Amino acid sequence: MIKYQLDSLSELLVDPLIYFPWIKQVIQKENYQTGDIFYHFCSDDFLLNINREYLQHAYLTDIITFPLSTRPEIISAEIFISIDRVFENSSILKTPFEREFARVLVHGVLHLMGYDDHSDAEKLEMRAKEDYYLSLLPQK
Numbered sequence: 001m002i003k004y005q006l007d008s009l010s011e012l013l014v015d016p017l018i019y020f021p022w023i024k025q026v027i028q029k030e031n032y033q034t035g036d037i038f039y040h041f042c043s044d045d046f047l048l049n050i051n052r053e054y055l056q057h058a059y060l061t062d063i064i065t066f067p068l069s070t071r072p073e074i075i076s077a078e079i080f081i082s083i084d085r086v087f088e089n090s091s092i093l094k095t096p097f098e099r100e101f102a103r104v105l106v107h108g109v110l111h112l113m114g115y116d117d118h119s120d121a122e123k124l125e126m127r128a129k130e131d132y133y134l135s136l137l138p139q140k
Contacts, residue, residue, distance in 0.1 A: 008045065
């Protein structure tokens, strides 16, 4: 089950529900099972407070993922996404907001499946996976 809620936001300009079947497809293609995934869409300030409190980081980020599964084959988590960062990143990258939104959604799930982005090589692999799965996203 994939759900979402708005934290510190009154609305989103995109309907996250349209992306959830695609997220399930990504999980299945990576040979995992979808557990309980809770997306929290929030502001920079809200996510900065989480970053400080739980990770002791004092900087803005677009996403923080907290794994919840006790079984490695099941993808369950709480995923916090700053919509402010998604807007800014889409502007910097000159990409539509919806595409950057989808990239961040799948980025969190890929982290849960063991993909990382600390080294240059890991960043390249993560970006390749994101791009591949974005290519499978049904066009509106």
